[in-house]
Amino acid sequence: MSRSERLLELLQILRRHRHPVSGQDLAAELDISLRTLYRDIASLQAQGAVIEGEAGVGYVLRAGFTLPPLMFSQEEIEALVLGSRWVTTRHDTQLAQAARNALAKIAAVLPAALRDDLEASTLLVGPSARKEHPVPVDPDILGQIRLAIRQQSRLELHYADAEGQVSQRIIWPFGLGFFDQVQVVLGWCELRQDFRHFRTDRIQSLTILEGRYSRSRQSLLKDWRKAQNITREF
Incomplete structure (x- = not known):
């Protein structure tokens, strides 16, 4: 690849990491020498990229530098x-x-x-292999769920189970899974003191409660993946 392409690729690699990445790992991924990597980092810094770190410590790209x-x-x-x-x-x-x-x-x-x-992209989304139609959900409910996840707010739900029995739950929502027919809220349930999954079409009503829950959504998602033995992106 050309040097300009390599510099762009280096930026993309740094963007994927929130924590410092060693020069050896960066050089290996780009298939270049450490000496070339150091020159590339210096070039990006000269162009305004806020890359912090040094040899032997690792490098991290701070927010604020964007590409067109x-x-x-x-x-x-x-x-x-x-x-x-x-x-x-x-x-x-x-x-x-x-x-x-x-x-x-x-x-x-x-x-x-x-x-x-x-x-003119010819990549198309095909129909679901299943015969069931997607279950309609009030768009306002989905919007409130996404807002609560972003704000790390607790949610009070009135939720119906598969038999139609309604219970009141207070959860810490940290994810929303989209499937062919339904959407599923991932949350820590205060009642069960464990992770639970809630189908959005079974939510009778919800209220965003004041204040933030005590853990970060990233931490909850990480522990949920461990509990579900999930090693890939959900």
């Missing part, structure tokens, strides 16, 4: 289009509109050739 969308590769554009099209097939009208808006913003600043690639 014109640097997207064709594969990255295809991934954005495919993901956006998948979101628009879900029963979350707010996210569907947000996905369309995001693609429109990206298209507006792309060079003509890449904009044509975006608009």
Whole structure:
């Protein structure tokens, strides 16, 4: 790859890590020498990238340095289009509109050739293999759940189980899983003192409670993955 492509790839690698990454690991992933890596980091720093760290300690990219969308590769554009099209097939009208808006913003600043690639993408979202239709959910409920997750707010639910029995729960929501037919809230249940999953179509009502729950959603998600023996992204 060219040096400019390598610099972009180095930035992307650093963006994936919140904690310092050793120079050896960065050089190995880019298939370059440590000496070349140090020169590349110096070049990026000269261009305004706030890369902190040093040899023997590791490097981390601080927030604030952005690249223009014109640097997207064709594969990255295809991934954005495919993901956006998948979101628009879900029963979350707010996210569907947000996905369309995001693609429109990206298209507006792309060079003509890449904009044509975006608009002419032939990657399509197929129908579900299952015969059941998606269960409709009030978009306001989905919006409130996503807001509570972002704010790390406790949620009070009136929730019906598979037999229709309604119970009151207070949960710490930290994730929302989208499946073909349903959406599932991942939460720590104060009543059960354990992780529980709640189908959004069975939520009778919900209230966002004041204050934040005591743990971070990232920590809860990490422990949930361990409890479910999940080693990949959910």
